[in-house]
Amino acid sequence: MSLCKEIREAAMDVFEKSLQLLDDYFVNTDPSVVGEQLAKIDSLHVDGPAPDEYFAEFTLGYPCEAWFQTNETVFQTLNYEVEDLSFLSESFNLLNKLICKQHFNSNLAEEFGQQDNIYKAA
Amino acid sequence: METTGHHTCSKRNGRSYILDHAPFFAGFNEKTHRLQFLGAGYYFWDDNIEMATKWGEDHYNNEYCILECKLNMPGGIFLDLVGNRSHMRYFRNVAVKYAESGYAREKWSLGSFIEHLKMLEKDRPGIFPFKVIRAVDLLPRDEHSKWYFVSGKRNYTLLDPRIVICITEKNALILQSKKIVYESL
Numbered sequence: 001m002s003l004c005k006e007i008r009e010a011a012m013d014v015f016e017k018s019l020q021l022l023d024d025y026f027v028n029t030d031p032s033v034v035g036e037q038l039a040k041i042d043s044l045h046v047d048g049p050a051p052d053e054y055f056a057e058f059t060l061g062y063p064c065e066a067w068f069q070t071n072e073t074v075f076q077t078l079n080y081e082v083e084d085l086s087f088l089s090e091s092f093n094l095l096n097k098l099i100c101k102q103h104f105n106s107n108l109a110e111e112f113g114q115q116d117n118i119y120k121a122a
Numbered sequence: 123m124e125t126t127g128h129h130t131c132s133k134r135n136g137r138s139y140i141l142d143h144a145p146f147f148a149g150f151n152e153k154t155h156r157l158q159f160l161g162a163g164y165y166f167w168d169d170n171i172e173m174a175t176k177w178g179e180d181h182y183n184n185e186y187c188i189l190e191c192k193l194n195m196p197g198g199i200f201l202d203l204v205g206n207r208s209h210m211r212y213f214r215n216v217a218v219k220y221a222e223s224g225y226a227r228e229k230w231s232l233g234s235f236i237e238h239l240k241m242l243e244k245d246r247p248g249i250f251p252f253k254v255i256r257a258v259d260l261l262p263r264d265e266h267s268k269w270y271f272v273s274g275k276r277n278y279t280l281l282d283p284r285i286v287i288c289i290t291e292k293n294a295l296i297l298q299s300k301k302i303v304y305e306s307l
Contacts, residue, residue: 014198014251015212019219021249025242026223038225041238044150044157 123200124298127166127287128174129189132182133305140302144189145292157233160255160288161240166191168204168256168285171303178306188304193254193287194296201252204285232257240290253291259284 026034129145145164150157158165167173171188178186195202202209216235220227227234239250260283267282289296 014248015208017248018212018250019215021246022216022219022239022242023223025246025249026219026225034225037241038227038238040241041230041234042227044234044237 123195123197123202125193125195125287126169127191127193128169128171128303129164129166129191130174130177130182130186131189133185133187137187137302137305140187140189141300144187144300145191145289145297157231157237158288159233159259159286160257161233161236161290163255163288163290164292166193166287166289168287170284173284175304182306184306186306187302189300190303191300192298193289194298195254195256195287196295199251199253199296201255203255203257253293254287254289254296256285256287259286 131140131144131146133140135143145166147162148158148165149162167177171190174188178184178188201213203213213232213235216239217227217230220235230238236250236255243250258280260280264280264283267280268278269281270276270278
């Protein structure tokens, strides 16, 4: 390593150095290798939340566990296909427990960025 | 910078095992098919025995110990996404670099970027030198923690945020002391 390069690197803080190395990686690495390395992380990613995690989130502290337990299959489907919100609305109307409904909707809305639609449907 | 970290673990192997081996590693969660929040590592609540207790009740069927550790978080290996805007800016810029290079990963979580960068660090030292990462864990229901600055305004701050710390390797520089401060009955 040249003295000049050494001095320059010493002056760089860890963050600048990190970003510079990241640039170098993208520029100097064979795109197929980058693709492979990204794919390793992609393969860990799943769209939507894990069903049991949602199950715990939505029921925490609210008196609707029985409803979720009896509708678990539907609930799991909803986690991944949040399209039939009218069904969701009907279910909650039957449940008629406002606090649960509000809590569920606010979490769902935040997760899927569809606040308006969900509130309309509910 | 130093802080106190609280780590919850199962008590099934006994106190001496815990003192010898804890904190315990949290990797990719096969059950939920999810990464840990800040990637794989050794997790602590930042000075939060209440959350460590809740974690034990919820995740260890109320059979748990809480380990209290003195954590040293030295500059250069500490990525502070809680109280340092320049660190936060850095991480935002990381995502920008991916996009600018044609490898945008809009759906990647924080944990995904961290895991990828850790993978790159093995061959390119310095690309992600961080061994301690800290972040606030927020949920919409964190109402109890809200404190309004003044009456009549909606602006607030949180005085009881959940702060998670992930250390990626156990060494004496970071993990300076440990003791069991609670064991469930």
